[in-house]
Amino acid sequence: MVHDFSRRGRWLEMMRRAREILQTVIALTVLSVAAYAQQPVFHVLAFYSDTVEHDHVEFAHQAIRFYDEIAKRDHFEFKATTDWDDLNAAKLAGYQMVVWLDDFPHTPQQRSGFETYMEHGGGWLGFHIAAYNDAETRWPWFLSFLGGGVFYGNNWPPMPATITVDDPKHPVTRRLPSSFPAPSNEWYLWRPSPRENKEVKVLLTLAPSNYPLGMKDVLRGGDVPVMWTNTRYRMLYMNMGHGDRIFTSEIQNRLMEDAMVWVGRSER
Numbered sequence: 001m002v003h004d005f006s007r008r009g010r011w012l013e014m015m016r017r018a019r020e021i022l023q024t025v026i027a028l029t030v031l032s033v034a035a036y037a038q039q040p041v042f043h044v045l046a047f048y049s050d051t052v053e054h055d056h057v058e059f060a061h062q063a064i065r066f067y068d069e070i071a072k073r074d075h076f077e078f079k080a081t082t083d084w085d086d087l088n089a090a091k092l093a094g095y096q097m098v099v100w101l102d103d104f105p106h107t108p109q110q111r112s113g114f115e116t117y118m119e120h121g122g123g124w125l126g127f128h129i130a131a132y133n134d135a136e137t138r139w140p141w142f143l144s145f146l147g148g149g150v151f152y153g154n155n156w157p158p159m160p161a162t163i164t165v166d167d168p169k170h171p172v173t174r175r176l177p178s179s180f181p182a183p184s185n186e187w188y189l190w191r192p193s194p195r196e197n198k199e200v201k202v203l204l205t206l207a208p209s210n211y212p213l214g215m216k217d218v219l220r221g222g223d224v225p226v227m228w229t230n231t232r233y234r235m236l237y238m239n240m241g242h243g244d245r246i247f248t249s250e251i252q253n254r255l256m257e258d259a260m261v262w263v264g265r266s267e268r
């Protein structure tokens with residue numbers, strides 16, 4: 001009996017130690033998960049220019065403040081620069097996405113740096129004038145990247161508009177109502193419509209009820225997508241980005257937030 005008791009005692013001691021080890025392992029795991037949750041999940045480099053149209057610069061500055069404020073809760077790191085020469089492989093190696101707030105690259109080196117980045121899985125979020133291109137742009141890769149639409153017209157002055165959600169289930173739009181009032185913006189018309197490209201997924205469109213939209217320059221109708229993605233890339237374009245009213249809508253601010261998070265976390 002004594003012998004049996006001592007065996008049982010050793011067994012209990014082993015179980016106690018095993019439990020201690022298991023508790024330590026669990027505690028360490030919880031700590032490291034918590035530490036991981038504090039780390040940025042993705043890193044963003046936003047490009048802008050201070051020397052372009054005043055209303056676009058104003059938007060860029062407000063956007064930088066907006067994304068600075070939400071970066072922590074959405075687990076990303078947000079940096080902004082006016083140095084478009086940073087569009088090169090060495091600089092972009094540490095960033096999962098780039099943002100163009102109020103301009104686009106103008107030199108062949110900046111353009112080819114961006115092409116290489118996007119063709120190797122980089123992410124892009126472009127606002128408003130970021131997608132502007134016309135006969136003078138002479139950058140065929142970029143036109144194809146955007147889905148084929150060339151700038152064709154706009155409303156003036158900037159005005160609010162009703163926006164229709166094309167796909168309410170998409171991660172970028174699922175926190176939006178099926179249609180919503182967007183604050184004052186200069187809206188661009190593209191020809192051909194990016195929707196005609198089978199690789200493009202349109203997410204938001206100007207509602208037909210807006211037309212005619214404008215006074216000096218008028219959008220009279222037709223298909224005007226305002227947000228889309230070319231599914232061949234990790235990219236999202238949104239037409240919002242003119243003036244100081246863009247961040248005055250809580251609904252649209254959700255969109256601004258979800259757009260950034262979707263591109264940053266998406267995989268090709």
Ligand code: ZN
Binds near residue numbers: 055056128129186241
């Ligand atoms: Zn504008």
